[in-house]
Amino acid sequence: MGFVGIHDATLEQSGFAEVTRPAGFGPLWKSYASHSGFARGYYHLCAPSDRWSIAIHDFTLEKDALLEFKLPEYLSITWYESISGEELTPYRKLRAKALWGFCSDQGGWRGLVHGGVPVRAIGIEVTPRMSTEYLEAEYEGQFENVRDAFLSVNDMHAFPEMRALLASLYPHPGDEGKSQLFYEGKVLEALGLLAERTRISRQKPRAGLSEEDARRIRSVVAYIDDHAARNLLVSDLARAACMSPTKFKESFRIETGLTLTAYVQRRRASMAESLLRQPDLTIAQVARAVGYTCAGRFSKVFQRETGMLPSEYRSELAHR
Incomplete structure (x- = not known):
């Protein structure tokens, strides 16, 4: 079943049901749709492994909704092309045209998402274990807290490499044959970009306030x-x-x-x-x-x- 288990309850709670995949979405992908009630649109998920997944949001809520989802622990980084709302724990305004990092911390997500405004986003999701193993192998001893590296990506516009990588993951007609190895390589590449950005930022002198x-x-x-x-x-x-x-x-x-x-x-x-x-x-x-x-x-x-x-x-x- 792979990583899809993280999203089963959320999708069911939101009224989404599995549908035929669009052109470009190969057998590694599952597509879900909702055309009435709570939301209208699609959700696509590539989750062939229990260590990582790629999620695409393309739907609109019918009205403002306070959402709360209980999720197992995972880390994510997502590009939001369109969204309007507020994350409540911790509080931060969700803005379009920006990257967001997230850590479920064995809890979940709680926030207010505004209705009538499309939620269009693409992101990668990884287990803490996968992140830790990769960073330890590539940057031995340099990353004690993987969570902080993800959460540091907060409403960030100035990370064009990550934005381009995430955009390249969206399937187009003719992409049906892309393999699990291809997608996993992109996930690891994203972890590498995040690690390099964190490493470089640590080398810069940081001012603090009393x-x-x-x-x-x-x-x-x-x-x-x-x-x-x-x-x-x-x-x-x-x-x-x-x-x-x-x-x-x-x-x-x-x-x-x-x-x-x-x-x-x-x-x-x-x-x-x-x-x-x-x-x-x-x-x-x-x-x-x-x-x-x-x-x-x-x-x-x-x-x-x-x-x-x-x-x-x-x-x-x-x-x-």
Whole structure:
């Protein structure tokens, strides 16, 4: 049966049933479909081994759903072409056009996935044992915690090698003959890319914040979350954190992993997703409500953050 056992309960819970494979998907693949109720679309899984699998998501939920799946322990790295939602344990905004690492930690996944927005993704999933054995063989003694290497891939755009590798796994007509050896080689190649990225990042000097500075930045972040639509000035936020503007900007980047501008834009886009669900509001009104006087500027930021223009996002909601 292979690795597919990890997903059996999840697929059944979500109303998916096995169907005929599309062109390009060879005998190593299983395809599942749901055309009514909870979700509409497909899920494809290549799981010939009990050590690894490749999963493709291509479906849309009918409505917002709080999902909770109990899963055995595994590690994954996934490219999300399209998605809208929030992972709750730990909390992080799920964004399109980004890579995400995940570790089930013998627990599972819990999050809110927004309906009407396609979930389109492709990723690899491996057991901790396979990851540990590979990394120990290739990088003896350099990786004590494999989990951290996967979780470090968090909303990452700047990993083009991994994105290209995952994209190459999607079957196309004529790919039916690709072997288990081919796919397993790609999984190992992905582990190698992840290991090299982690090894190189460790060699770079890393700045840290004092406990007091980190606490002050977190307080400012909480303020920004509640007031992102306002005209937030660096000078005011720095004063609130008892820092110079230069120190504040650098401390903010270290604590959040983002510049102040990027963080505010992300927060505004998240607010806009909720407002766009209200059909009585125009896109210009939504733009003003989240802090933009120019609807064109708002549209560019929203597209960068979600992968869709506001009009496209609203259209997806209307057709669900």
